Amino acid sequence: MCGATYIVSGGKVNMQPTDDELLLQVKNLKKHYPIERGLFKSVVGHVKAVDGVSFYIKDRETLGLVGESGCGKTTTGRCILRAIEPTSGEILFKDPQLGWVNVPDLKNEELKKVRRSMQMIFQDPYSSLSPRMTLLQIVGEPLTVIGMKGRELEERVAYLLELVGLRPEYMRRYPHAFSGGQRQRIGIARALALNPRLIVADEPVSALDVSIQAQVLNLLVELQQQFNLTYLFIAHNLGVIRHICNRVAVMYVGKLVEMTETDELFSHPMHPYTEALLSAVPRPDPRLKMDRILLTGDVADPANPPTGCYFHPRCRYAQDLCKTEEPALADMGGEHFVSCHFAHNLTLRGVPEV
Amino acid sequence: MDDRGLLVEVKDLKTYFFLEEGIVRAVDGATFSLRRGETLGVVGESGCGKSVTAQSILRIVPNPGRIVSGEIVYHRQYRSNGGPVSTEDILLTKLNPHGREIRAIRGAEIAMVFQEPMTSLSPVHTIGDQIMEVFILHQRLSKRQAREHTLEILSRVGMPKPNQTVDSYPHQLSGGMRQRAMIAMALSCNPSLLIADEPTTALDVTTQAQVLDLMRRLQQEIGMAIMFITHDLGVIAEMCDRVVVMYLGKVVESADVDPMFHDPKHPYVRALLRSVPSVSARSGRRLAPIEGSVPDPYNTPPGCPFHPRCADAKPGLCDVDEPQWIPVGREHYVRCHLYS
Numbered sequence: 001m002c003g004a005t006y007i008v009s010g011g012k013v014n015m016q017p018t019d020d021e022l023l024l025q026v027k028n029l030k031k032h033y034p035i036e037r038g039l040f041k042s043v044v045g046h047v048k049a050v051d052g053v054s055f056y057i058k059d060r061e062t063l064g065l066v067g068e069s070g071c072g073k074t075t076t077g078r079c080i081l082r083a084i085e086p087t088s089g090e091i092l093f094k095d096p097q098l099g100w101v102n103v104p105d106l107k108n109e110e111l112k113k114v115r116r117s118m119q120m121i122f123q124d125p126y127s128s129l130s131p132r133m134t135l136l137q138i139v140g141e142p143l144t145v146i147g148m149k150g151r152e153l154e155e156r157v158a159y160l161l162e163l164v165g166l167r168p169e170y171m172r173r174y175p176h177a178f179s180g181g182q183r184q185r186i187g188i189a190r191a192l193a194l195n196p197r198l199i200v201a202d203e204p205v206s207a208l209d210v211s212i213q214a215q216v217l218n219l220l221v222e223l224q225q226q227f228n229l230t231y232l233f234i235a236h237n238l239g240v241i242r243h244i245c246n247r248v249a250v251m252y253v254g255k256l257v258e259m260t261e262t263d264e265l266f267s268h269p270m271h272p273y274t275e276a277l278l279s280a281v282p283r284p285d286p287r288l289k290m291d292r293i294l295l296t297g298d299v300a301d302p303a304n305p306p307t308g309c310y311f312h313p314r315c316r317y318a319q320d321l322c323k324t325e326e327p328a329l330a331d332m333g334g335e336h337f338v339s340c341h342f343a344h345n346l347t348l349r350g351v352p353e354v
Numbered sequence: 355m356d357d358r359g360l361l362v363e364v365k366d367l368k369t370y371f372f373l374e375e376g377i378v379r380a381v382d383g384a385t386f387s388l389r390r391g392e393t394l395g396v397v398g399e400s401g402c403g404k405s406v407t408a409q410s411i412l413r414i415v416p417n418p419g420r421i422v423s424g425e426i427v428y429h430r431q432y433r434s435n436g437g438p439v440s441t442e443d444i445l446l447t448k449l450n451p452h453g454r455e456i457r458a459i460r461g462a463e464i465a466m467v468f469q470e471p472m473t474s475l476s477p478v479h480t481i482g483d484q485i486m487e488v489f490i491l492h493q494r495l496s497k498r499q500a501r502e503h504t505l506e507i508l509s510r511v512g513m514p515k516p517n518q519t520v521d522s523y524p525h526q527l528s529g530g531m532r533q534r535a536m537i538a539m540a541l542s543c544n545p546s547l548l549i550a551d552e553p554t555t556a557l558d559v560t561t562q563a564q565v566l567d568l569m570r571r572l573q574q575e576i577g578m579a580i581m582f583i584t585h586d587l588g589v590i591a592e593m594c595d596r597v598v599v600m601y602l603g604k605v606v607e608s609a610d611v612d613p614m615f616h617d618p619k620h621p622y623v624r625a626l627l628r629s630v631p632s633v634s635a636r637s638g639r640r641l642a643p644i645e646g647s648v649p650d651p652y653n654t655p656p657g658c659p660f661h662p663r664c665a666d667a668k669p670g671l672c673d674v675d676e677p678q679w680i681p682v683g684r685e686h687y688v689r690c691h692l693y694s
Contacts, residue, residue, distance in 0.1 A: 211648075214631070
């Protein structure tokens with residue numbers, strides 16, 4: 001099979017990269033949460049947290065997933081690892097042993113195997129580490145699950161701690177003795193324990209101070225080069241996204257609105273929501289005159305989204321078609337995917353490079 | 355700088371927390387001033403004392419914290435019976451934190467907006483009741499008048515359908531709407547100073563843009579000064595006239611916003627500006643982080659607090675002597691041995 005074909009909202013989209021280049025393909029992923037009412041819990045509607053998302057990640061690249069709170073980026077990340085069960089859709093992952101597998105179809109034993117190659121780094125380094133476990137236990141837990149113990153285990157943990165810039169002598173200490181940045185390093189060491197291929201990093205630096213953020217971002221880049229890692233990097237900070245990602249996917253109310261290479265997205269956005277998002281970022285230079293696009297109203301409710309394009313009530317380019325017809329995610333050329341009826345007609349503003 | 359323009363002066367403020375584990379010098383020598391109508395940015399990483407400085411001005415430092423030395427002068431302006439404007443100096447540090455005087459100032463003349471609107475609004479009272487309380491307490495309005503004023507201020511902060519929102523509870527509103535309600539409450543008595551402690555940190559960028567725009571517009575209408583506390587350098591660059599940078603309880607540099615970003619002096623400020631990933635820089639560059647981490651507040655390093663992380667530190671000087679507050683330009687001060 002060459003060239004994955006996607007069915008996106010009825011339209012067919014050809015994606016250029018071949019299977020060999022890819023590590024993960026997500027096709028029409030949905031996660032709907034039922035809204036239950038009354039004594040018999042009758043279902044009166046659904047919160048469409050993720051509603052038909054399709055994207056792919058190439059081997060050894062970093063794909064950024066951006067969007068505002070509630071847009072479904074975290075849910076998407078967790079569905080990929082099956083930390084939560086997706087409602088429907090395909091999640092094709094190229095496992096180093098098993099080859100291409102569809103993650104939602106996996107049974108317990110297979111899923112355990114595949115999960116060795118997919119790990120997660122969490123946002124909050126304070127709540128994601130057990131306060132009752134030492135570093136040896138935290139970082140070594142995935143290793144004990146596969147049966148490693150004793151000296152071998154300690155040596156591996158010491159190696160992992162050194163890798164993330166912590167001193168191996170600290171392995172008998174508890175997380176409370178460490179700062180936020182160090183705790184995040186502990187979480188990274190644990191994620192690396194089983195030599196994963198794919199790491200889903202969910203806002204890994206958002207809880208850290210500015211000066212520590214840069215340290216952790218540099219560490220993630222170094223580890224990626226050293227171990228040929230692939231990252232799905234979920235974040236809302238567009239500065240961080242621009243710095244670390246090769247490609248970026250933008251989500252709005254459970255749907256993907258745009259996906260392309262990072263510098264292309266920032267200099268030539270093609271979706272009006274991306275344009276507004278980029279223009280909203282305050283930039284650290286008082287000499288820049290901001291000509292900001294202020295969105296009116298609030299983000300749409302995923303339980304009761306608007307008709308047509310979900311962004312149309314806030315879009316300054318919206319026309320009648322946008323109110324009735326939902327746009328499909330389409331390739332505008334050069335792997336630049338946009339779901340907007342007027343993507344070809346609009347000239348949108350990016351972020352000028354300094 | 356003429357004295358009439360001054361609104362608040364903070365002089366060598368020290369606020370310590372006396373804990374069983376030891377003394378935390380949360381604010382350990384903060385000096386800066388705020389002029390009428392200007393926006394002062396206070397930047398720093400967590401634990402640098404920026405929030406405690408704000409709490410000290412309002413005299414709401416939580417136990418076991420205490421202002422141990424220094425002065426905070428509030429230059430209050432008032433007009434008695436249509437006469438000329440007179441100024442009165444109030445030493446906020448000398449007031450009883452529970453006394454009548456500070457309670458008349460707090461919330462009316464000096465108001466505050468906090469980071470997390472959900473935790474600073476009461477979940478069991480409607481938005482309207484909470485804003486009305488301010489009018490009833492500070493301006494002694496009747497309930498009906500207070501409600502009318504509340505509706506007016508809610509529409510001024512851009513709350514959609516104020517007639518409905520006034521009777522809704524905080525959990526029924528979105529984050530941006532809650533922050534608008536907080537701002538409405540803070541501005542209800544036309545304060546001369548608004549202290550905004552990370553007011554947009556919990557918000558999404560597009561919502562943040564709306565709230566920042568609102569704050570700027572209201573500032574022009576009311577003419578208040580804003581003390582804007584944040585760790586986001588982008589927000590500072592956009593909103594502020596002047597900036598003070600804090601590190602481990604000390605103000606390390608203070609300048610107008612342009613020199614602070616284009617000609618920073620303190621090695622910490624320079625390193626901080628370099629370490630921020632920018633939306634306008636091409637991807638793939640290596641970031642220049644500040645090595646190490648902020649020291650433990652119980653045992654801060656001797657000499658300059660930044661010296662263990664400073665690339666320019668001079669052994670025998672920076673780790674021994676505490677640097678002085680040195681002028682390096684027009685209204686530009688720095689606390690660093692490199693400039694003495």
